[in-house]
Amino acid sequence: MKALVSVKRVVDYNVRIQVKPDGSGVVTDGVKFSMNPFDEIAMEEAVRLKEKGKITEIIAVTIGGAKCEETLRTALAFGADRAVHVKEEGDIQPLTAAKALAAVFKKEGANLFLLGKQAIDDDANQTGQMVAALLDLPQATFASKVELEAAKVTVTREVDAGLETLELDLPAIVTTDLRLNEPRYLKLPDIMKAKKKPLEAISFESLGVTAAAGLKTAKVSAPPKRSKGVMVKTVDELVSALKAKGLV
Amino acid sequence: MSKILVIGEISDGKLNAGTAKVMAAATAIGGEVTIALLGADVAAAAEGASKLAGVSKVLKVERAENAHILAATFAPQIVELSKGYSHVLFPGTAFGKDIAPRVAAKLDVQQVSDIMAVHGASSFDRPTYAGNAILTVDAPAESTIVATVRLASFTAVAEGGSAAIEAASTSAVLPTHTRFVKLEAQKSERPDLQAANKVVSGGRALGSADAFKIIYSFADKLGAAVGASRAAVDSGYVPNDLQVGQTGKIIAPELYFAIGISGAIQHLAGIKDARTIVAINKDPEAPIFEIADYGLVGDLFSVVPEMESKV
Numbered sequence: 001m002k003a004l005v006s007v008k009r010v011v012d013y014n015v016r017i018q019v020k021p022d023g024s025g026v027v028t029d030g031v032k033f034s035m036n037p038f039d040e041i042a043m044e045e046a047v048r049l050k051e052k053g054k055i056t057e058i059i060a061v062t063i064g065g066a067k068c069e070e071t072l073r074t075a076l077a078f079g080a081d082r083a084v085h086v087k088e089e090g091d092i093q094p095l096t097a098a099k100a101l102a103a104v105f106k107k108e109g110a111n112l113f114l115l116g117k118q119a120i121d122d123d124a125n126q127t128g129q130m131v132a133a134l135l136d137l138p139q140a141t142f143a144s145k146v147e148l149e150a151a152k153v154t155v156t157r158e159v160d161a162g163l164e165t166l167e168l169d170l171p172a173i174v175t176t177d178l179r180l181n182e183p184r185y186l187k188l189p190d191i192m193k194a195k196k197k198p199l200e201a202i203s204f205e206s207l208g209v210t211a212a213a214g215l216k217t218a219k220v221s222a223p224p225k226r227s228k229g230v231m232v233k234t235v236d237e238l239v240s241a242l243k244a245k246g247l248v
Numbered sequence: 249m250s251k252i253l254v255i256g257e258i259s260d261g262k263l264n265a266g267t268a269k270v271m272a273a274a275t276a277i278g279g280e281v282t283i284a285l286l287g288a289d290v291a292a293a294a295e296g297a298s299k300l301a302g303v304s305k306v307l308k309v310e311r312a313e314n315a316h317i318l319a320a321t322f323a324p325q326i327v328e329l330s331k332g333y334s335h336v337l338f339p340g341t342a343f344g345k346d347i348a349p350r351v352a353a354k355l356d357v358q359q360v361s362d363i364m365a366v367h368g369a370s371s372f373d374r375p376t377y378a379g380n381a382i383l384t385v386d387a388p389a390e391s392t393i394v395a396t397v398r399l400a401s402f403t404a405v406a407e408g409g410s411a412a413i414e415a416a417s418t419s420a421v422l423p424t425h426t427r428f429v430k431l432e433a434q435k436s437e438r439p440d441l442q443a444a445n446k447v448v449s450g451g452r453a454l455g456s457a458d459a460f461k462i463i464y465s466f467a468d469k470l471g472a473a474v475g476a477s478r479a480a481v482d483s484g485y486v487p488n489d490l491q492v493g494q495t496g497k498i499i500a501p502e503l504y505f506a507i508g509i510s511g512a513i514q515h516l517a518g519i520k521d522a523r524t525i526v527a528i529n530k531d532p533e534a535p536i537f538e539i540a541d542y543g544l545v546g547d548l549f550s551v552v553p554e555m556e557s558k559v
Contacts, residue, residue, distance in 0.1 A: 011377070013513075013514075016380075016513075017377040017378075017380035017381055019380075019381050025381075026377060026380075026381045093358050094349070094358065094359065095352065095353060095356070095357070095358045095359075098353060117495075118495070120377070120378065120494075121376060121377060122376050123361065123362070123375060123376050123377070123378065123494070124359070124361045125345050125349070125361060126348075126349035126352070126359050126361060127349075128349075129319060129346065129347075129348075129349035129350045129353070130349045130350070130352065130353035131353075132319075132320070132350060133323060133349070133350040133351075133352075133353035133354050134353050136423070137425070138320055138423070138425045138426040139319055139320060139346075139350070139426070140426075141319070141342075141345070141346045142342060142346075144488065154429065157342075158342070158488050158489070159342040159343075159431075159489075160259075160341050160342045160343070160442070160489060160497070161259065161431060161433045161434070161489060162431060162432050162433040162434045162487065162488075162489050163431070163432045163487075163488065164428075164430070164431045164432075165428075165429035165430045165431075165432075166318070166426060166427065166428060166429060167426075167427045167429050168425065168426050168427075169425040169426075172425075177495070178478065178482070178495060179481070179482065179488060212356065212357075212358060213357075213358070213388050213391070214358055215358050215360060215385040215386065215387050215388075216385065216386045217383050217384070217385055218371070218384040218385065218386055219383075219384045220381050220382070220383055220384075221381075221382050221384070222380070222381065222382070223375070223379055223380065223381075223382055223520065226520065226525075226539040228537070228538055228539070228540075229525075229540050229541035229542055229543065230541070230542060230543070231537070231542075231543045231544070231545070232542055232543070232544050233544075234544075235544070235546075235551055235554045235555050235558060236558065238526065238542055238544050238555070239555060239558045239559055241542060242503070242524075242526070242542070242559070243559075245524065247446075247502065247503045247524060248470060248503070248559040
């Protein structure tokens with residue numbers, strides 16, 4: 001059984017985001033990038049399924065410019081067997097990404113597609129669902145537990161009411177939530193080994209994909225700041241302040 | 249003029265409170281608004297939806313297959329219903345986030361996620377980078393606009409309408425490749441976290457599931473909902489549906505207590521729209537104090553019971 005895992009290169013989650021003064025975007029020069037944390041969880045899950053003998057091959061895929069190769073090398077260090085780099089520059093919006101990923105999934109004949117539920121840069125939370133729609137395949141978003149069998153996968157999902165369990169026929173698309181697993185720390189030998197694993201570069205054109213019409217960003221602005229309030233010394237002071245405002 | 253289709257969410261047979269907030273976004277866009285409700289029996293929810301101000305029509309889409317909410321079966325029906333509409337709006341909840349992109353992809357349009365402000369029929373603000381950069385985006389006006397609405401950014405429309413309720417049928421052949429197994433819901437008598445006026449949240453500093461009792465007790469005294477930081481959920485102190493933050497629930501209560509929560513960026517993303525934030529933490533350097541309206545440095549295990557006795 002083959003699993004495809006898509007990984008996105010994003011601004012590291014620890015970076016304090018600065019909006020450019022001219023409103024054209026956020027500052028990315030000299031900023032640390034890493035693999036989208038939700039995609040790390042997807043990678044980790046694929047590797048665990050392979051370690052349990054449920055998956056025979058893991059293919060990592062990304063879409064983006066030359067620097068995204070680093071992210072694929074990270075995926076290979078996690079345990080992907082090989083990687084596919086859909087080399088495209090510029091702003092790639094979810095539907096376009098989904099079209100390319102759906103094409104790769106089909107081309108590879110994979111049975112399971114694991115990816116993060118959202119990327120922490122655009123926070124769109126769309127790509128997995130869109131891949132499922134384009135391929136008319138089952139989807140389970142926000143997974144916190146994945147049990148893979150020969151012809152189906154049972155997924156527990158984090159929904160607003162609690163935990164929901166769905167059963168999906170394979171092939172299927174599963175998007176991963178935070179509590180699915182804790183990704184491992186990469187060891188140096190694995191990082192070294194990853195450098196020798198196969199990495200293939202392809203293009204939208206070779207996949208027969210054209211970019212979908214996109215949303216136009218008119219401007220990017222910083223959110224309104226909450227001002228620092230007052231520090232109170234005692235519970236009495238706090239309670240009377242809240243009472244004065246009619247809050248308690 | 250815009251023709252807007254709002255996909256209503258149903259929880260426990262009733263219209264979810266979020267739908268009235270999606271209506272506020274629809275009203276800001278302007279035009280004729282229809283609410284569609286999918287389920288096996290949506291009578292009670294339709295009743296609730298028909299009363300919301302600004303609704304022209306409520307569509308009941310009742311099919312046996314709609315007994316459980318599945319993106320794979322809901323999306324083709326919504327695609328069918330969307331014909332002739334300029335906008336299809338979903339609540340920015342787990343329900344809407346699951347289904348909307350599946351609809352957008354079928355309509356071959358990009359989706360606008362988490363509308364937080366409406367500037368025009370096709371111009372919206374949406375948050376990125378955990379709310380640290382706000383994009384103003386223009387969607388192509390010539391195709392259907394599919395969007396989710398960030399509930400914390402809108403105030404629910406009032407009741408007082410009396411829209412017509414109509415039955416609608418869908419002919420889409422529904423896949424059977426996705427099957428509902430079970431829902432483990434956390435039954436609670438407390439107010440719903442996403443709709444509550446007051447929320448008391450606890451963090452890692454509580455130290456155990458047992459210690460969380462003081463949070464529940466204080467919340468009950470205030471009539472507040474209970475929330476938690478990711479750290480508290482990850483540590484197993486409380487169930488996942490209480491998580492507040494970038495990837496949990498985004499809330500906008502009148503009063504928010506952050507107790508023993510340091511204030512990671514991801515948590516702050518979930519509470520930015522709270523009217524008044526009170527932070528209680530033993531670490532005076534905790535980042536939560538940077539955004540709190542009232543901060544108290546102290547041991548939560550003595551502060552919280554004292555507050556409970558004094559409010």
